[in-house]
Amino acid sequence: QKEVEQDPGPLSVPEGAIVSLNCTYSNSAFQYFMWYRQYSRKGPELLMYTYSSGNKEDGRFTAQVDKSSKYISLFIRDSQPSDSATYLCAMRGNFNKFYFGSGTKLNVKP
Amino acid sequence: EAQVTQNPRYLITVTGKKLTVTCSQNMNHEYMSWYRQDPGLGLRQIYYSMNVEVTDKGDVPEGYKVSRKEKRNFPLILESPSPNQTSLYFCASIHTGGRNTEAFFGQGTRLTVV
Numbered sequence: 001q002k003e004v005e006q007d008p009g010p011l012s013v014p015e016g017a018i019v020s021l022n023c024t025y026s027n028s029a030f031q032y033f034m035w036y037r038q039y040s041r042k043g044p045e046l047l048m049y050t051y052s053s054g055n056k057e058d059g060r061f062t063a064q065v066d067k068s069s070k071y072i073s074l075f076i077r078d079s080q081p082s083d084s085a086t087y088l089c090a091m092r093g094n095f096n097k098f099y100f101g102s103g104t105k106l107n108v109k110p
Numbered sequence: 111e112a113q114v115t116q117n118p119r120y121l122i123t124v125t126g127k128k129l130t131v132t133c134s135q136n137m138n139h140e141y142m143s144w145y146r147q148d149p150g151l152g153l154r155q156i157y158y159s160m161n162v163e164v165t166d167k168g169d170v171p172e173g174y175k176v177s178r179k180e181k182r183n184f185p186l187i188l189e190s191p192s193p194n195q196t197s198l199y200f201c202a203s204i205h206t207g208g209r210n211t212e213a214f215f216g217q218g219t220r221l222t223v224v
């Protein structure tokens with residue numbers, strides 16, 4: 001079983017839609033949860049970061065962590081064509097090792 | 111500006127010809143890591159370094175070497191590249207202070223081995 005599972009998509013939505021991206025994980029010791037955004041031909045960039053359980057909001061983006069279910073989500077409100085990218089979830093484990101999901105490719109159509 | 115610089119961005123080489131991909135960071139981070147990204151497999155860790163002269167294998171180290179002689183540089187070496195090492199490679203410099211954590215990635219190196 002992979003440490004982190006993520007639906008690869010692709011996910012295609014119309015502009016203005018609410019997008020929900022999700023990951024599940026198997027290691028209950030994970031405490032640091034991140035979402036990275038990767039545009040085509042670029043390296044991933046940190047979008048949201050959450051420590052332990054709970055919600056975090058930043059503009060149109062909301063990250064949720066449910067440690068009891070080992071499930072994390074990223075919601076994008078009022079999605080824009082500029083949000084079209086691949087979104088990777090990530091967790092930090094022991095010895096600062098990062099575990100990445102395989103990424104979900106999102107396409108927001110104008 | 112915080113930066114991770116990888117070179118080259120694109121490389122086509124032949125089987126068996128040694129190559130080095132360079133990586134440099136300007137954030138004074140102790141922890142650096144190399145990943146390869148393949149469709150459907152996501153980012154897989156090749157090697158990492160927790161500090162100067164301290165390196166260790168990640169999940170897919172076969173066919174790769176690294177060195178960390180200075181804090182800012184972490185080159186990836188392919189002694190005898192093979193076609194199954196055709197991939198997109200990313201170097202990352204990782205901030206691990208307290209409850210804050212972030213991996214800063216380079217722009218990537220697209221390697222093709224023929």
